[in-house]
Amino acid sequence: MVQQNLNLYDSSLCLYEIAIFNPPMKKPLILFVNLNPRPEWKKEKTLIYFNIGLCQVATHVENLGYEFDILDFSVNPMTRSAFSEAIQKRPYDIVACGGMLHTLWQISEITDLVKAIRPDIKVIIGGYSTMLSDNKALEWTQADAAIRGEGEYAFEDVLKCIEKGDSFKGIPGVSYRENDVLYHAEVRKPDTNLDTKGIPNWNLFDVESYVKSGQNMQNHHLGSLSHHRFFPIVTTRGCPFACTFCSNTKVIRDNNPYRTHSPEFVADMILKLYHEYDINHFKFVDELSFLNVSYVRKMAKAIKELKIDATYEAICRVGLFAEKDYEIVADLKLAGFNRLFYSIESGSPRILQLMKKRIDLDGFLTQKKLLDRAGIKSSTNVIVGYPTETEEDIKMTFDICLEAGILPSVCFLLPIPGSEMYDYAMEHGYIKNEKEYVFDIGEQQYLKVNLTDIPNDELQEMTLKHLKRVRDGLGMDIPDANLIRSVNIDPGCPSGKKSLFLPEF
Numbered sequence: 001m002v003q004q005n006l007n008l009y010d011s012s013l014c015l016y017e018i019a020i021f022n023p024p025m026k027k028p029l030i031l032f033v034n035l036n037p038r039p040e041w042k043k044e045k046t047l048i049y050f051n052i053g054l055c056q057v058a059t060h061v062e063n064l065g066y067e068f069d070i071l072d073f074s075v076n077p078m079t080r081s082a083f084s085e086a087i088q089k090r091p092y093d094i095v096a097c098g099g100m101l102h103t104l105w106q107i108s109e110i111t112d113l114v115k116a117i118r119p120d121i122k123v124i125i126g127g128y129s130t131m132l133s134d135n136k137a138l139e140w141t142q143a144d145a146a147i148r149g150e151g152e153y154a155f156e157d158v159l160k161c162i163e164k165g166d167s168f169k170g171i172p173g174v175s176y177r178e179n180d181v182l183y184h185a186e187v188r189k190p191d192t193n194l195d196t197k198g199i200p201n202w203n204l205f206d207v208e209s210y211v212k213s214g215q216n217m218q219n220h221h222l223g224s225l226s227h228h229r230f231f232p233i234v235t236t237r238g239c240p241f242a243c244t245f246c247s248n249t250k251v252i253r254d255n256n257p258y259r260t261h262s263p264e265f266v267a268d269m270i271l272k273l274y275h276e277y278d279i280n281h282f283k284f285v286d287e288l289s290f291l292n293v294s295y296v297r298k299m300a301k302a303i304k305e306l307k308i309d310a311t312y313e314a315i316c317r318v319g320l321f322a323e324k325d326y327e328i329v330a331d332l333k334l335a336g337f338n339r340l341f342y343s344i345e346s347g348s349p350r351i352l353q354l355m356k357k358r359i360d361l362d363g364f365l366t367q368k369k370l371l372d373r374a375g376i377k378s379s380t381n382v383i384v385g386y387p388t389e390t391e392e393d394i395k396m397t398f399d400i401c402l403e404a405g406i407l408p409s410v411c412f413l414l415p416i417p418g419s420e421m422y423d424y425a426m427e428h429g430y431i432k433n434e435k436e437y438v439f440d441i442g443e444q445q446y447l448k449v450n451l452t453d454i455p456n457d458e459l460q461e462m463t464l465k466h467l468k469r470v471r472d473g474l475g476m477d478i479p480d481a482n483l484i485r486s487v488n489i490d491p492g493c494p495s496g497k498k499s500l501f502l503p504e505f
């Protein structure tokens with residue numbers, strides 16, 4: 001009995017000590033902010049893509065028992081004052097946001113406002129925007145920490161540190177600011193087993209608004225989705241290639257090896273979306289959905305076994321399917337795949353070399369014919385504007401599209417940080433002020449920096465001229481104005497004036 005009392009006494013003393021030296025831990029309250037990649041686009045004309053990355057991070061945090069709210073600017077844009085009210089409504093400890101590099105200006109705008117109103121809140125940012133070299137994402141914003149690489153486990157580590165009042169020092173992939181000093185971290189090594197990340201909890205967002213936006217969209221490259229309930233899914237991550245225009249190349253590729261979900265996991269995800277949200281058209285938004293035919297075969301089998309009435313589109317490379325693969329392609333069609341994307345990028349072998357694209361033009365034509373035979377539509381993309389590119393190269397690009405019978409989507413070479421072409425543009429003085437350039441980078445359908453020797457107007461005119469030739473050759477009825485940009489928008493205000501927030505009334 002005495003012994004027991006002593007023990008009781010001892011343990012309560014111990015609790016007392018813990019309470020003094022390590023105050024009870026409180027799980028931080030989080031506000032996730034989903035940005036709007038295209039705030040200047042009219043909502044009714046825009047297909048708003050569900051942010052799978054942010055949803056995956058929020059799902060992970062939910063599974064760990066953290067409490068959070070989400071403000072979704074893609075679905076419900078707000079004014080500056082409404083946002084200011086929202087962040088003061090609850091005692092948030094963290095605001096977390098992120099996305100493509102193209103949204104870094106929005107991250108900066110959000111962070112400035114949060115810091116002006118609640119400087120005690122820690123702003124944690126993630127996504128491609130943090131993959132800039134050095135500490136630029138932190139230098140150019142007031143964020144407290146930047147998660148570089150996949151976010152699920154890195155964000156968990158950050159939350160645990162905040163919970164314990166510890167520094168972010170030593171968390172792999174986390175650059176941070178402490179006492180006005182920036183500490184840089186290398187990109188975090190990614191998780192090798194994708195399936196263990198689990199199925200995202202889409203319900204955290206307003207799925208129906210995303211589905212409806214797909215139904216409103218009319219796009220000559222993607223076709224009409226008005227009779228479909230469309231939703232994007234991620235089935236692989238990373239890419240083993242290193243095209244010189246792609247931001248996947250430098251900083252990211254070594255840290256983003258190609259990984260696939262198992263076909264069974266993908267099938268489970270599809271079934272859940274089909275039953276819970278009536279989704280019947282699935283777009284695989286991977287960098288590369290299919291790298292080899294054996295995986296294609298397994299995926300077709302797993303999806304066929306679902307026996308559901310749904311269609312699919314995915315991304316592969318030029319040359320994945322040769323004549324001998326007809327049976328596999330036919331099987332994909334039977335499984336419900338009705339469109340594959342594979343980008344030719346250029347019809348000029350010389351430019352393809354500069355792109356390090358590693359594809360061959362005959363393979364493009366063979367694949368297109370094979371898919372036609374199986375009843376699968378093809379989409380492709382071309383890029384115009386490589387250094388030394390001439391009209392003859394551009395003509396070859398559109399010639400091969402015409403020969404294949406595909407109206408390509410057209411991009412102008414846009415040097416994106418992380419790509420070899422970005423380094424080229426920097427070294428050759430095409431980019432004068434890096435921060436200004438990145439904050440106003442815009443999209444690839446606009447000619448932003450011209451690395452060719454052809455004057456801007458001429459380059460745009462000759463691109464349109466050859467594209468029109470393909471349109472007319474294919475007997476398509478698409479107005480000139482919609483050929484390059486299927487949705488025509490104001491490309492945005494000069495840097496510094498655009499805003500993620502709605503105007504106040």
Ligand code: B12
Pocket residue numbers: 037038049050051052053054056057096097098099100101102103124125126127128129147149150151152155234246247248285286287416418442443444445
């Ligand atoms: C869907 C998509 C879009 C959608 C938008 C998606 C969205 N809601 O954000 C739309 C169609 C609008 C789009 C547009 C463009 N896109 Co895009 N897009 C994609 C695509 C196909 C899928 C994105 C995705 O779901 N990835 C899967 C998830 C799991 O990965 P993730 O988003 O990177 O998220 C992880 C981490 O980054 C991190 N993370 C992400 N967010 C956050 C937030 C926090 C708080 C934390 C902690 C962590 C974190 O954790 C996540 C989980 O591990 C990718 C290719 C790809 N597969 O990644 C290209 C990609 C992102 N796009 C790209 C490009 C070039 C563009 C355009 C410039 C193309 C153009 N038209 O010119 C435009 C730019 C638009 C703009 N103004 O911002 C490039 C990358 C550009 C870059 N370096 O930022 C990519 C990688 C394609 C490529 N290989 O070239 N895109």
Ligand code: SF4
Pocket residue numbers: 239240241242243246247248249287288
């Ligand atoms: S363009 Fe496509 S194939 Fe090339 S590196 Fe980027 S993701 Fe990979």
